[in-house]
Amino acid sequence: MKIAVYGQKLEKNNITYLNQFLLYVFNNSIEIYIEKDFFKILLSFKEFRNFNIPVFSNYKELKGVDLMFTFGGDGTILSAIPLIRDSGIPIVGVNTGNLGFLATFSKDVFLKEIDKIFQKKLYIIPRSLLYLETSIKNLNKFFNFALNEIVVFRNETVSMINIDVHIDDEFLTSYWSDGLIISTPTGSTGYSLSCGGPIISPDNKNFVLTPISPHNLFSRPLIISDCKKLHLKVHSRVKYYSLSMDTRLLSLKKENELFISKAPFYIYLFQERKNTYFKTLREKLLWGVDQRN
Template sequence: MKKRTIAIYGREFNPSVIPYVQQLFSYLKDKEVAIYIHADFYKFLQTKIKCADDLLLYYNYRDLPENTLFFLSLGGDGTMLSAVSQVRDSNIPIAGINFGRLGFLASIHKTEIATALDAIFDNNYKLQTRELLQVTGHDQHIFGEENFALNDITIFRHGSSPMITINVTLDGELLNSYWADGIIIATPTGSTAYSLSCGGPIIMPGSGNFVITPIAPHNLNVRPIIISADSRLELEIESREEQYIVSCDSKTETLSTNTKLKIERAPFNINLIRLETVSYFSTLREKLLWGLDVRNY
């Protein structure tokens, strides 16, 4: 019988989770699953656990076979964001085992690995389609092939410079000139991340919207605004330092204020695996502590 094939990606982790990682690989060995593992992560694992000899290495998304059932991310939400660059437009669904703290994206608890993977292999799960953002510069190719973001694209002032001015045009019409430390353009997935901490709203995945959230705006009347995901944004930045910083999830670049940006929906989506016992609202209640009142404890 042909082996089922999965891919595994991760980053360096705390020694406290080594038993769970060992449990994962023992489980997959018992299930006779063929494993493609990221080469850099494999080098790290060899220093922490006893690795099987039959693991297959991959270096980037081009190396993943078409018959990959799913992509398994080991770590926290930051690792899940990096995993998107490993999957790209392959349509391979992503599941995350949470070795981090919050776990909005990496939804499988480390103590429930076997139960969760049993359900996935038995097709007892749902796929959540998530939209991404894409950023391009008018005069340079920023972020190379990884110019897309699952959470957000953010513009920051550079260093200790005073606030910057960000002139934002939406579908050819001036939206606003933001005097602020920066702005966040977030997807529904990213609406519960940095944007939320800056006062942005929570947006349900699949709603067909993005949100623009200013960071410490000079004019307090400037509030976050929800826009259509079909919108095309063009940004021009003014700063005394003649530089600014743009981040694309966990990636950052420093650009000249001569560089104009275009931000729009990426040409592909990614699919997150969600178990039948997990829902978007249950995740919100758990992670944001909705409904809890310290007076009841």
């Protein structure tokens, strides 16, 4: 078996867990590769300085990998997506961060279930993505897929922007707001939720459009089928507007129109049987904390 490991940082209290994981890998003769920058972080700790592990730096070097292990929170998984792309490599998200909607394995559970993970006896959950095209081909090497959301918002101005939205070539409305979030069901518990958007379980085939601080009492989040295609045109007092896709950010000229649709592939996440999506919602959003319930 061949695995890859990715992370963005390492806290001292997580060294023991990662060390136990690496020893398990070596003892079971599992081929392992670690992302280059994360390996540099590991080498800053004496516990890992004697490890001689090959590194990778881009998606082309992950050919033949069976599993990707991420150590961190949901942001770490989102940052790993450009490395995985359409390879179909399942992600095992070990939660050493805060929220953990995507990284559902706690450190203790992860080590207890490690045999089942390598034997692929746990659930593999597919998650849909958004795909972005632009009218001006200036994305260069920007990875134009998003697992959580695509966000359009104002740039270098305190004034609101206008965003014309068409769905399947039919005009929907013009949002006068700070911006607009186009979210997948996976991303519905993220930025969209904080702006008043609905929570959508990941087995639904939908997108949600959530305006950011709209100057219109009748602007509300809208759920649409993920087979629909969106066309966005931005009007602003300044030359540029901002575009974010998960953890990636860039500025585009307002003449640059956006075309958004469902991606032709899925990202696959490992999940233990008892750790269901609704259980995660209940725990992470503190549902039922009121003792009167």
